[in-house]
Amino acid sequence: MVAKDTISTEFLGLALRSPIVLLSGCVGFGDEYSRVEGFSSKSIGGAVLKGTTLAPRLGNNPHRVAETPSGMLNSIGLQNPGVDEVVDNILPSLEPLETHYFANVSGSTVEEYVAVTKKFNRSSVSGIELNISCPNVKRGGMEFGNDPEMSA
Structure with a gap:
């Protein structure tokens, strides 16, 4: 019998199929990548869902994305349907x-x-990430993220 290669790993007591975890915002609320032909969530270790607030938020007014010579900038403003x-x-x-x-x-x-x-x-989430570094909102986020004692 031939052993199957695996890149599975353990992180904070969670068994992950892969060390690859998709970052917040990249997959919205987890269904966006399901539209990519041939992609399977079985291929990743996990996905961090888009930032979620207590109440729904419409986010920032357009224009939210700008191309630059080095890539792109975005300022979505935590648009989400609420927790x-x-x-x-x-x-x-x-x-x-x-x-x-x-x-x-x-x-x-x-x-x-x-x-x-x-x-x-x-809920069914495996863990929680605190968004304390978002520069695209007027209150919260950076206020906490810039203060090491508040962040702790």
């Missing part, structure tokens, strides 16, 4: 047994971060 929609309707529609999904929690106050985190704690 209740994500937990109640989006997460159940994903393939929860095929890969790990991680929530990206965003907010304007510490209390909002806590409320969103509590809702995700009662």
